[in-house]
Amino acid sequence: MESHDRSTTHYAFLPPPRTAGPGGPVTLVLLAGGSGHVDLDDKGCPRALKGNSLVRLIPVFGAAGFGTALVDAPSDFHGEDGLGGFRIAALHAQDLGKVIADLRARTQGSVWLVGTSRGAISAANAGARLSGPSAPDGVVLTSAVTSGQRGAKKAWVAQTVFDVSLEDIRLPLLVVGHAADKCLRSPANLMGKIMARIRSTRQQVVTVTGGPGHEGSPGLEACEGRAPHGFVDQEAEVAAGMARFIRGGAY
Secondary structure (H helix, E strand, O other): EEEEOEEEEOEEEOOOOOOOOOOOOOOEEEEEEOOOOOOOOOOOOOOOOOOOHHHHHHHHHHOOEEEEEEOOHHHHHHOOOHHHHHHOOOOHHHHHHHHHHHHHHHHHHHEEEEEEHHHHHHHHHHHHHOOHHHOOEEEEEEEEOOOOOOOOHHHHHOOOOHHHHHOOOOOOOEEEEEOOOOOOOOOOOOHHHHHHOOOOOOOEEEEOOOOOOOOOOOOOHHHOOOOHOOOOOHHHHHHHHHHHOOOOOOO
């Protein structure tokens, strides 16, 4: 679909089941971390970031009764840095708003944004900026980037969810992290600072425990999907908790 400055944005859509549960059909807009460029092929299959937690969770979300839309980076952000510093831009939020409005028209149901790692910056940015038919019905942030690297060669490496106007998020918000996440960018002990700035009427922060853990010291190598950062071997548990919150309950 058309996005900013004559660019195009593709997303892979798996519709929610026709027999929707209470509250009607729900579609999850999935925003991967890293570069955000999942490199969708002509059949809507990702050729990159296949190990990302949200990419791996697509069949689990489907089994739970949700539709999914895996969003690729816009056509002008397919380079090495991918979305980079664009994640906090107003134009990025507007692009996601077009996806949300399109999905809402397709499904006649609710649409939630789910972002993981750097994708959480995109989800928070959109949740704070969008309103009306383009706004999501709720936001889920997992392993959110809360600690940036100041003074890095690339300025956008310093960006975190705290660079977004979190106070403007008035939607239901779920924040999930893992106690054993050794990624330097997403320490679980900073999740509470996100909630301290949120004015949502319904919010919850969850710290997941257990799983296989990650060998080695904290570092950037721990910021991968098949680690506690991506809830490896706990996908079903995390998806079930997210589903409960999205449907109006507690994780």
